[in-house]
Amino acid sequence: MGKRVAVVGVGMTRQRSSRPDVNGQELIHEAVRAALADAGMKRDDIDAVVIGNMDHFEGINYVDTWSVDGSGALMKPIMKLTTGGTTGSTVAMAAYYHVASGLFDRVLAIGWEKNSESDTTGAIITAFDPFWDRPIFAGAVAGLALEATQYMHLTGATEEDAAYVAVRERRHALNNPFAHLHINLTVEDVMNSPYLSWPVKMGDMCPRTDGACALVFASEDLVEEFPNQPAWILAVADRHLWAYTSDPYVNQALENGWWFPALEWAAREVYDKVGVREPLKEIDVAELYLPYSFAGLRYMESLGFCPRGGGPELVRSGATDMGGECPVNPSGGVMSSNAIGATGLLRVAECALQIQGRAEDRQVPDVRLALATGFGGCFWSDVLLMGREKPERSRG
Amino acid sequence: MAGEKNGEGKEAKEERKELIKLESGEAEQPFRWSAGTYGSRFLSELRDNCRFVGVRCPCCGRVYVPPRRVCGPCFRELTELVPVSDEGEVITFTVVSFGFVDPSTGRQKPVPYGYAVIKLDGADTYILHYLDETDPGKIKVGARVKAVFAEERSGSMLDVKHFALLRA
Amino acid sequence: MEDWRTGQEILVMEGRIKVPYRWAAGETGTRYLQALRDEMRFLGTRCPQCGVVYHPPRRHCPDCGTECEWRELASRGVLVTYTVVRRHHSQLTPLDIPFAYGIIRLEGADTGFLHLLHEFAEGELRAGMEVEAVFATEREGSVRDVRYFRPLREAV
Amino acid sequence: MEPVAVVGVGMTRMERERRPDGYADLVYEAVCLALADAGMTIDQVDNVVTISNDFFDGRTISSMAVQDACGSYDKNISTVEGDGAFGAFYGLMRILSGSFGTTLVCAHHKGSESDMSLITNAMFDPVYERSLGIEAVTSAALQARAYMDRYGVSEEDCALVSVKNRANALRNPLAQLPLELTVEEVMSSPYLAEPLKVLDCCPVSDGAAALVLASAERARKAAGKPVWVRGVAHCCDAYHLGDRDLSDVRALQRAAAKAYSMAGIDDPAREIDVVELYDAFSYMELMWLEGLGFCGRGEAGRLTAGGATSLEGNTPVNASGGCLAGNPVLVAGLNRIIECALQVRGEAGEHQVEGVRTAVAQGINGPCGQSHCVWVLGGER
Structure with missing residues (x-):
């Protein structure tokens, strides 16, 4: 039987029409840093990272490996999922299954986009x-x-x-x-x-919009460790x-x-x-x-x-x-x-x-x-x- | 929640400070997409015979237009070719009036244009195509339409110029 | 009945995805590219926690997440590794063939960075050799403001 | 970890250009093969994970094209964008969660339809690297040089991998590039980016693969012999090439250590009978063998020259011919797992290795093997 899973940390950037002050990795980093701080964690405490966006909005291939400077996945497992508009919820579900599987206890889920970097409609048409x-x-x-x-x-x-x-x-x-x-x-x-x-x-x-969101998902065995009340999936x-x-x-x-x-x-x-x-x-x-x-x-x-x-x-x-x-x-x-x-x-x-x-x-x-x-x-x-x-x- | 303060008031700051952007310019990704056996049949019928064809699912009887190899709900391979009409009915429609980049050219697509989800007579799945009308007041769900073929045809959906609204 | 699929002519569409992109360098990237463009200088950033000097610059340390501080780097350094390219690609190849890609650790930096090498003799490149940047005359705020690196020439 | 087994596998032939078939057609073929192998119907599939890449397919939401063909109608489904080894890992986790008894995992790729150099150029950072024109082959060449310089590995050492794997492919009817080669022929093939020559590099391929994973309970109902997942882990190194020592394999070492510890393996060279790894370039087989712990750093060339990794050797590596004999990107990692499963089942045909009980498969994401996924499969739970 799988582990029960809760969201224990929430981080998001302010959502803006354009964020030319940061590149993509830096935008991701803002949300990740906020989520870790919210959960009272350090990067080292994260067991695995799940990330998602839509490739053709930023024109970047292999975002999982590209994002490492911002996602905090250096020398950790990171996996990319993409399903279009559902990407963010798909990432949440993947983080859920990572923890429910019992293989990982603390998983970071990241969703992000910089729509200001392309023509959104043009990119969507390619779907x-x-x-x-x-x-x-x-x-x-x-x-x-x-x-x-x-x-x-x-x-x-x-x-x-x-x-x-x-x-x-x-x-x-x-x-x-x-x-x-x-x-x-x-x-x-x-x-x-x-x-x-x-x-x-x-x-x-x-x-x-340009923006990023990061959540920390944790196993039922650890929820007591976190300052926030668990929000159970x-x-x-x-x-x-x-x-x-x-x-x-x-x-x-x-x-x-x-x-x-x-x-x-x-x-x-x-x-x-x-x-x-x-x-x-x-x-x-x-x-x-x-x-x-x-x-x-x-x-x-x-x-x-x-x-x-x-x-x-x-x-x-x-x-x-x-x-x-x-x-x-x-x-x-x-x-x-x-x-x-x-x-x-x-x-x-x-x-x-x-x-x-x-x-x-x-x-x-x-x-x-x-x-x-x-x-x-x-x-x-x-x-x-x-x-x-x-x-x-x-x-x- | 730990909210990030970055990004606050940035809009105001941008005016004063240069922020460099790198442009992709003329860069593009070229592709050679195969239409596959089923798509090729459909497109060559358009090109050579000004005719639409579909394939029928042996299980649920649905006629798929354009044709495809697999019926998703039945998970069955489709083999029976079925001719369908070049006339049909508007299932739903819109008139596009906002500007956007056509990703096939990198340039602005000409607007306005009307397009519709069309059910060809004899088909159970629908196709998208242009309408010859840009006034939404003159288009109705359920309206009858007929394909108008291009003179020069190359084996693409644009071998049909558009669908003409059939007025009573 | 013969299967219609046998012998069906297969159509291929020559298409493209050409979505224009404008990638933000961000404040950190902008300052770096401005220094290249305006002053022909290289900047890196140092993590105060780990002590590592990153080049290209990072706003935050990839390892520990600490905010980094600026450091000036030399425009010469050591070639860490390289490859001489013999194949031309119409959209990608940036210099006449043969040219090389190299990972170059500039003096003052702890990490290498990727750039081009040119003006070298056949067989001249070696890991560990010193190389120097050659800047473009017209500079626009991109890593291509450095035309390439070449083996360090002793001052004439 | 609760026991999960590979119970059905299917691979299409790998071909230079599979023109009559689109992504959906390829996926349908692979899925039907995997279901038949498992003795299952689509109704016995509880959920689906597809694997695809929007850049390679020239299509945002690349999984959309295969929704009919993967049999996911009215089922839970998700999509991993990355190598098949990573996608299969997600499929495994969905079973371990207790929510599903079986997962169908499928991947597709048509290298014939895109420009590999442009696609892989897009994995480099648009601000700092992309305009330099770097892509998969040229970046791999940087890594090959760094590895060879550091450990004194020669181009001939690497060429031997090409010779061995293409020869193995002669026994694999699904391989795209079975070749009888000599080291001299590899050495005299033209350089693309030194030290990589044409014959050091994998071909561009079309293909698809599918596998069915099942919980212990559901595996009992499947037709074939279950192949158990004994350990699996992945790990990602730094992004910018200059942040890494490119000759280093620490991310692979970490992934392997975790997978081995799950599987209870202390000495891979002794305990693992066959390896299928991601040899997109000949030098990679040597580096990854060292990272997987089959020998010390810098020793894989000698290991290979001594025949230990040949079909008749102690630990045959890429008995199928590996990626050098056909590399539908993303599908490749799934093919590695499937080949391992077939070896454990004793059903690998002409390239079957005698008495395989434990096998290791590996897949990679990102430039120069930045991210590695390692699977240990075995006949016993």
């Missing part, structure tokens, strides 16, 4: 098939716009419904000193912002289903009304493992990878927070605001900071802080159960459930 997709595809913004169009068509949701999500995320970010965007937007501001790719407007999208799951950018639309139709199968199936797996039946009631806070506003409607439905088509009503009800039944993205989420390789890991970091009661101005009271997700690839999903109480057994 898609050079024959079928690449000549036409226009990157994440336009890809998400396809989803938004379909969502509105199927549910009757409006652009204004989505704007409420954008406003909530930016309002929450005002409480987070690490967030990239600190702007107070109104629904009108979002509605009046220019179209990037119809129906997606500037105000609906995440920014391009209760369950993790992912689904990466498709190979071509138009496949997800197919599967929705074929799987008899599955809305977003990758997210639904992964969520179902972690809910079953932990025994969650009514997510909205039972989960105290959610840090979700919502790369744009419409995701804040549709993905809530896929996660079982409301019935299909119920996203707009849920968001307008205030249930996902600070003080609501289940605040979503108290950090401001992806729409306020998106250093892609760091983004999924930041969701886990924020859940850890919430569980530990250390989220300061963005703290939700008495968090016992927190949900983190990663989104990316071709509508792929990673899902992690975290909690305050040590689980009865390991059930990754």
